[in-house]
Amino acid sequence: MNDFPRTLKLLTIWLLLGTLVFLGMQVLLHERQRPRLTIHDGQVTLQRSPDGHFHWPGTVDGREVDFLVDTGATTTALPGALAAQLGLRREATVRSQTAGGTVMAWQGRADVALAGGLRFDGLTVTVIDRMDGPPLLGMDVLRRLRLVQDGATLQASLP
Structure with a gap:
């Protein structure tokens, strides 16, 4: 005992x-x-995350999100669950080509803001109901920026 x-x-x-x-x-x-970024003189510098991707914090209609920077995405894409929480309205049904194949999706409008002061009000976004993972920041936004990648660093600024 x-x-x-x-x-x-x-x-x-x-x-x-x-x-x-x-x-x-x-x-x-x-x-x-945690996304790694610095903001200096209107330039945002993103560091590659341990998952191998660049992440950019921001908001969609005021809701904080962590965007995955996706140069292969034509438009900014949101998971259906997030769109439902935000109350986004369906404007059109579209086909979307994803890494997993073609899926039916829909388009809506949202106000997107990115860390660093970049805003895109009334941006047309693609909503994929069965999408898992974070929202994708697509070329509809990225083409408006000057992007320079150097290894594990991505610098973004307005042209």
Whole structure:
């Protein structure tokens, strides 16, 4: 019976250490997923994220989002769930070519703002109901910017 308190103490210590390691890893993972950008003299510099992509924080109709910069996307695309939360109105039904093939989608309008002060009011966006993942920042926005990529850095500014 004397070993029980000692065993309980060791178990408590190991549980506390395990919890600290777990919390430390959660903070590290959260920090690694945070978009990395700097804004200087009207120029936004994005650092490639650990997932290999460039992410640009912004808003859609005031809702904070983390856009995935997608030069292969013709238009800015939103997941259907986000569009529903925002109450976007369907304006047209369209076919959209995705990496997974052709899907039916719809278009609506939204106010898009990007970190760095860039705004695109009333932007026509494509809504893909079954889309998983973050909204895609497409060429409809990116072509309006001067983009320069140098390795793991993407610089964007107005021309």
